[in-house]
Amino acid sequence: MATVDLNLVRVLGALLDERHLTRAGKRLGLTQSATSHALGRLRRLFGDPLFVRTSRGLDPTARAQELAEPVREAMRALDRCFRAEEPFVAASAARSFSVAAADYGSFVLAPKLLERLEREAPNVDLWLRPVDASFAEQLARGDADVAVAPARSDELPAGIRSRPLYRERFVCLVRKGHPLVKKGIDLASWTSMRHVLIAPRGAPGGVVDEALAQLGKRRRVALAVPHFLLAPHVVAGSDLVVTVGARVAEAFAEILPVRVVDPPVKLPGFEVRMYWHERHHRDPAQQWFRDAVREAAG
Template sequence: MNLLVAFDALMAERSVTRAGIRIGRTQPAMSAALSRLRALLGDELFVRSPDGLQPTPRALDLAEPLGHALAEIQRTLEFTQIFEPASSTATFSIGLSEHAAFVVLPKLLARLRQLAPNVVLRMRNFVHRDDAITLLDAGEADITIGVPHTSVGRILSQPLFEERFVCILRKDHPEAGRLLTLKSFMRMSHLLVSPENERFGTVDAALAKQGLRRRLAVTLPQLYAAPALVASSDLVATLMEGVVRASGYADKVYVSQPPLDLGPVAFNMSWHRRNDVHPAQRWLRAIVPNLEFGG
């Protein structure tokens, strides 16, 4: 790399002395660099003339591609020091769980169109919460957004938003319009939504504390298919309210408060500690929490 910088300076200045001044090297150091370049490339590269050093045809062939390469390296190094969103063409890789994609992406894209219209987003899907760690460790995602994963020291996280649980029934279900009691809840056939393909969810854990077990008729990995199934069946499903709202079936189902204390579902933004101080990624991480996810 040092030799290429020396070559670029010699092309610009056509003088060993001036080239050394340009890049902060002594004349003997520049002469030594030129000797090494000649040996490595098998060409004189520069020959003396009354007007100073003149490049050989081989040097002229090398000048443009090497100049472009050095300029690109310089831009890369500058990128790590400062980030200008309005002119940036950076690519951000984001890992998203299914519901996070529905909640975050439309708002994020709209915001980036305003602030950084030329950046590129590359989305990565993950299902199991701990797959977010795998994406971050492998450098395949700059940030991930989903429910909290296993805590590890190298992965940093920030809370973004919460979703509360609701129960849904078809509009003309016999229990629709009534206060949903635990007794009626337990009489029904249930649809369990589990992207991670588990058969023991949050509701089951809450029921188990009371010595109860519900009847699962359907276990489904796709969040947004659940309201459609409930709207045309006798099933009851306990879902995040935001899923019902975004599914397009909110007006086709009856929504009720669960007869259990379930607590909200948290969604976090996570990133790898090695990227904590990167200016571009710090900028992105500052944008995401201000997207106003509620409502």
């Protein structure tokens, strides 16, 4: 049965409905000869006449009557399978989407993303989840619709797509009135200060340490924290300094007694990208959501 021509299902369905060879053919866009040939193939396939000629047209045999409902269900299934994909209507959608991101990414994206959901998709919910180092596996498992993370230097795993969201630069955050920071920070003051290191994976080192090493310098990391959003609060109540993405620093400078200053050495910025699984690439709902994430990041 694996080699059965699916067109035969359509022919059998039309014959069961029309009970007439010519009318069934016209319904399917077939000539009477082609319809008759298909009926012959069906008879050989099932080992049964299926229909007998009468003065009224074609009467189904007992075997054809047994097949009537399964054939109609098969037709409905084929129609669902090959029907054109319906567009995603955000205004009437009732579902949820999920984003895997560090607290930094969630902080940047969530407010504007929620604004768009409230405006365009009031019944759509948003779930923010922690992002794993192996976020490709999260996406493959379906634990998140998209992941937001810094650009990878290695090749993406098979089945994972990505696009850039934004570029970020590093700045320093210190409390207002810090005794070592006037208009800015010089290198000697910076290296003498106690630093906060944001280490989401718990590993030492980072871009600051690499830049200082090139100058033959080191810094003291007095506090390491796993979360980006904790560091500004620590800095606001101490003489520590943290080097962090400008978006986070500038946002906290508006609500905490902290200042944003440029680091005394040139630090490379970084690109944040959105990642998703190939199976969601053409899904209209997922396309709409990815566009919403992209807009929120802009």
